[in-house]
Amino acid sequence: MAYIKKKSERKFKITVCNGYKVNGQKRMKAQTITVPSSVPKRGIQQYVMAEAERIEKKFKYGVEESDQTHFEQYAENWLKRQQPFFKATTYAGYKRNLDIVYPLIGGIPLAKLLPMTLEEMCEELRKRPGRGGNCIKETTVEKYLETVSSVLEDAKKNDIIPFNPAHRVRKKHFEKEAQHIPQKYEMGKLMRA
Structure with a gap:
């Protein structure tokens, strides 16, 4: 105080x-x-x-934060403050996700990050190549958005922004891949082998 x-x-x-x-x-x-x-x-x-x-x-x-602070600047500071509370793998996951979204939204001031901006970010992420050369899956796009949302939720909690714009992003509906469940005769073959 x-x-x-x-x-x-x-x-x-x-x-x-x-x-x-x-x-x-x-x-x-x-x-x-x-x-x-x-x-x-x-x-x-x-x-x-x-x-x-x-x-x-x-x-x-160690940083002066306001709604004019750029997303990347705030996110890096947020990561530093959260590091003692995260496991090393969780921290690495957040860092990796943020490094991927920085080129898309890193230079935008917190006050100018609108749901529409984040929807555009998600569209750009959907075009990224994933494993096997295909586009990344929708669940991966949602993980990137959840990481951004965690940072913005912290900014909201600290009264830097009035609301978390990530909560207002419309999520794309996607069909889950049907899981192949082996039939009884296939299980029999497997057991005999």
């Missing part, structure tokens, strides 16, 4: 705490901000609170 000290009508000192040092002292960082004259008097408090939140995020996570 940030501590705010008023120095003058438009000058505030914001102090942020991020855990403790080995000797038990708090890790503190302070920054003095000046509210621009374009902000009306009644909006000063809101401006200062927003700046305090921005400074706190920058200090804690």
